[in-house]
Amino acid sequence: MRFIDLFRKKNTSEIAKDRLKMVLVSDRSAVNPEIMERIKNDIIQVLAKYVEIDQEGLDIKITQVDAEGEDRAKGSTVPALYANIPIKSMKQSN
């Protein structure tokens, strides 16, 4: 945003376009809950081979993060898988 823009009231058409862009980012990245559940279960299964997971504290979701590289300058975002998986203990490998 240029400095002078701070003093200019936004046109409603610009507001519409900005709001649309935001809402489409989340619409387009929306994942079907059933698929999300399957992704979650698959991740748990793989990890369970090596570590003991705290299933209560598990948090896996798809969110938006700022794009990197060229797109970053445009202020666009991309979907990313966010996972917070607390480990109770490492399984001993033999």
Next chain:
Amino acid sequence: MAEVIVVTSGKGGVGKTTTTANLGTGLSKLDKKVVLVDTDIGLRNLDVVLGLENRIVYNLVDVVDGNCKISQALIKDKKTDGLYLLPAAQTRDKDAVTPDQMRELVEELRKDFDYIILDCPAGIEQGFKNAIAAADRALVVTTPEVSAVRDADRIIGLLEANEIKNIRLIVNRLNVDMVKHGNMMTAEDVVEVLSIDLIGVVPYDEKIVVSTNTGTPLAGEDTLVGQSYMNICKRIMGEDVPFLNLEAKKGFFAKIGELFKG
């Protein structure tokens, strides 16, 4: 070889049926043989927009159920040569037809027509699925409003998922004065947000209401709206037609008025 075009939008009330009627009228004025199929079973309206409501005997569901031959259900337009309507059933619902039956019906129509235009119901449920099942290409109609553009984006995603590759955008009811005052998105704004190619812009005009009052489409008439529809028809046929300058045609008094505004 006939081409099957579905006119769709997601959101209701953006002008699918009016667009379908005008493209049908325009293409037949360009000497093509066209059939318009109203796939909005239960909420048919293409018949009234075309002024053919009093001539319906059989409908799409009758054909699919085998109660009549296609030729018996087709209504020939009196005003425009080469234009036909296959009306929807009014007393049934969307589940009365399956995508397979729709494909079969369209295959039959291909033999006799240059263009088969399917007027799709609003929404993304069964009626939408039926309408897109047989389509070769799609025209997505939207107005320059947040809700309509959002729904158009969803529709484009679904069309792509159904392997319809030729998808073009029609920006309908563009209000040139509002755009000028920064209170309406431009067609370019909408194209940028949706990132699909534009095939036409139709300006907002009260004449459309008058034309639906009487059931007489405007395509081909010497007005901006009539020309916009005609240009879309030519682009459908593959012609490279430049986009109209929608601001160009101002009345004499409007121009004088502007002089005084400074």
